[in-house]
Amino acid sequence: MMSLASYLIISLILFVVGLMVMISRKNIVAILLGIELILNAAALNFVAYSRYVTNNLDGHIFSLFIIVIAAAEAAVGLAIVIRFFQIKETIHVDEATQLRN
Amino acid sequence: MNQTVVSYLSKYEFYDYLLALFGNNQGVLAFTIYFLLALIIIGMCATIGGLGTYAERKISADLQARLGPNRVGPYGLLQMLADGVKMMTKEDIMPFTADKALFYLAPLLCLVGVFATLAVLPFAGGFIMADLNVGIFYLVAISSFVGLGVFLGGYASNSKWSMLGGMRGASQIISYEIPVTISILAIVLLAGGMGFGTIVGQQGGLPHQWFLFHNPFAFIAFFVYGVGALAETNRAPFDLPEAESELVSGYHTEYTGMRFGFFALAEYIEVFVVCGVAASLFLGGYNVPGITIDILPVQAAQFVIFMTKTLILYYVVIWIRWTLPRLRVDQLMSVCWKYLTPIAIFNLIGCAIWMVVFNGKSIAELVLGSH
Amino acid sequence: MFLEFLFISSAVLTVSCALGVLVVKNIMHSCVFLLGSLMGVAGLYATLGADFVAVTQIMVYVGGVVILMLFAVMLTGGTDFISRAQNLLGLAPSMGNKWTYGMGLFVGVVFLLTNIKLLMGLTQTLPTKTINNEFPSTVTEIGHLLVKDHVLAFEISSVLLLGALVGAAIIARPRKQN
Numbered sequence: 228m229m230s231l232a233s234y235l236i237i238s239l240i241l242f243v244v245g246l247m248v249m250i251s252r253k254n255i256v257a258i259l260l261g262i263e264l265i266l267n268a269a270a271l272n273f274v275a276y277s278r279y280v281t282n283n284l285d286g287h288i289f290s291l292f293i294i295v296i297a298a299a300e301a302a303v304g305l306a307i308v309i310r311f312f313q314i315k316e317t318i319h320v321d322e323a324t325q326l327r328n
Numbered sequence: 329m330n331q332t333v334v335s336y337l338s339k340y341e342f343y344d345y346l347l348a349l350f351g352n353n354q355g356v357l358a359f360t361i362y363f364l365l366a367l368i369i370i371g372m373c374a375t376i377g378g379l380g381t382y383a384e385r386k387i388s389a390d391l392q393a394r395l396g397p398n399r400v401g402p403y404g405l406l407q408m409l410a411d412g413v414k415m416m417t418k419e420d421i422m423p424f425t426a427d428k429a430l431f432y433l434a435p436l437l438c439l440v441g442v443f444a445t446l447a448v449l450p451f452a453g454g455f456i457m458a459d460l461n462v463g464i465f466y467l468v469a470i471s472s473f474v475g476l477g478v479f480l481g482g483y484a485s486n487s488k489w490s491m492l493g494g495m496r497g498a499s500q501i502i503s504y505e506i507p508v509t510i511s512i513l514a515i516v517l518l519a520g521g522m523g524f525g526t527i528v529g530q531q532g533g534l535p536h537q538w539f540l541f542h543n544p545f546a547f548i549a550f551f552v553y554g555v556g557a558l559a560e561t562n563r564a565p566f567d568l569p570e571a572e573s574e575l576v577s578g579y580h581t582e583y584t585g586m587r588f589g590f591f592a593l594a595e596y597i598e599v600f601v602v603c604g605v606a607a608s609l610f611l612g613g614y615n616v617p618g619i620t621i622d623i624l625p626v627q628a629a630q631f632v633i634f635m636t637k638t639l640i641l642y643y644v645v646i647w648i649r650w651t652l653p654r655l656r657v658d659q660l661m662s663v664c665w666k667y668l669t670p671i672a673i674f675n676l677i678g679c680a681i682w683m684v685v686f687n688g689k690s691i692a693e694l695v696l697g698s699h
Numbered sequence: 700m701f702l703e704f705l706f707i708s709s710a711v712l713t714v715s716c717a718l719g720v721l722v723v724k725n726i727m728h729s730c731v732f733l734l735g736s737l738m739g740v741a742g743l744y745a746t747l748g749a750d751f752v753a754v755t756q757i758m759v760y761v762g763g764v765v766i767l768m769l770f771a772v773m774l775t776g777g778t779d780f781i782s783r784a785q786n787l788l789g790l791a792p793s794m795g796n797k798w799t800y801g802m803g804l805f806v807g808v809v810f811l812l813t814n815i816k817l818l819m820g821l822t823q824t825l826p827t828k829t830i831n832n833e834f835p836s837t838v839t840e841i842g843h844l845l846v847k848d849h850v851l852a853f854e855i856s857s858v859l860l861l862g863a864l865v866g867a868a869i870i871a872r873p874r875k876q877n
Contacts, residue, residue: 229702229703229706229746232818233706233710234743234747236818237710237713237714237743240714240717241713241714241717241736241740244717244718244720244721245717247721248720248721251721254726256726256730256768256771256772256775257726257729259768260720260729260730260733260768261720263733263737263760263764264717264720264733264736267736267737267740270740270752271740271743271744274744274747274749274752275747277747277749278747278748278749284837284840284841284844285844285848285849287749287751287752287837287841288841288844288845288849288852290744290749290752291751291752291755291841292852292856294752294755294756294759294760295759295856295859295860296856296859297759297764298759298763298764298860298863299859299860299862299863300863301763301764301767301768302767302863302864302867303863303866303867303870305767305768305770305771305867305871306866306867306868306870306871307870308771308775309771309774309775309871310870310871312774312775312776313873318775318776
């Protein structure tokens, strides 16, 4: 029941679902939701390997850094989204075609 | 290793009898103990939350030279039951344009966030459901559900008052989490651990052994924590999310009946939890002066001491609410980001330097010599 | 018994809420489903004995990221653009004949079988050493690791967070029209 394989399968499902969210949604915030799912899948893998294979806590440290980076990414990404909305008055991802202004 | 109430009870003889009674099935026995203790703690804290509404009205009446509730029961003590019956029997109104799923979810999130914090609150030695290694960190983390519930309640009602109240509430709670967490971190630094057992165990029963008087930085940290905790629980003078004069009643404007009751109950229990955390972090927790052995009468005394400290702080919170005027939104944010956060970071660094320079000794130990 | 119960409920919560993020049309509900999924992941960390990571996950995501997401949804109007790809039938290519559909089906079956084979092999070849169910505290150990082995990454992440804080504040600030 509780083995490395089951954790890996859950992480696989999370990753695939996150990828599908990123592809199928047109709202930029929804794409950020997909990125969060993918990052969580990676972090879950690190902790699972750390318990079942390596027996030290480096995996925990790595997933802590992943959480930190996810938080920073969400903050900057949402700031960009809000700025983009101020300029274009939409957050459809296909409207983001210019690098200036 | 995390201590729990089960591992505490298993040191005694009657645990073996109980184990035999349950057919040597440790899982079922542990589940039963947790379940019963959770029922006891939640019932107790819900009663305290209900009495909180009574105390609030009575104390405010006292401060304003009125009588307060005095009709139901002796001194109006049963007023909370009358209020409860009124809330239960009221019509449950759902706004036509509300987001139904989130409208149902929001009060539950508030209540879950508050009740989950009770699992690590140390009422007495042994009377703590789970003395986690990450105790205080868990408490800070899980109580952020309240902010989410406030925000979703404001959004789901689909009304302008609620929306403004919810946005104010969420921004206020996540802003004030920063100075609160940093000032808690200073105490974690002094105690050398995040579990409540460790933190309370490092202090003593007498005031000079409390972390409040450990060093000047911890003394300032107590007030930073107090101000931040008032703001996190949406109490006056920081009750902008439910400011009656501007926003009708903020994020729970559209809620009626028991759903409103959930919000109110969550707020009063959260004030109790915050006061309990302040008592156990800064004011020595449940320590009885001079006695450290773990027997039942001592534990009863510990429980009484903990409740006394907590309820005194509760009184102060209500006192502040009926004394100070409400802040403006911009003042609220500048208090948090321009004053409390720098002071809290300064305190953290100061505590770290104190621990290095004086080798972890408190002021009293330095003055009186080591004991 | 506790662990299995926690594991199964967390796994079900994680997977079902992740699927909820995918299929739900309302972006606000997607955010709430994301919250459920992240809480499930926190539960899975707890079953792995990673208490500190689990609590950090709750702290950062529930207290920070999800509320930020909800804020962003509200500040940007909360409209979602119903794309054709979002209902599952729309995922099938609209141009094509029976040959392309047949080829697609064949590729899909091969892909599925390969994956099943890989996963079956995975369960047999992975290390299956017996794990004791005692969870020592990871807090002290993580603290030591952070200031000894991983101190450079720790410092760099603090610089990263400062940069993210300042950058987000500067980017989101409305500029003067000139």
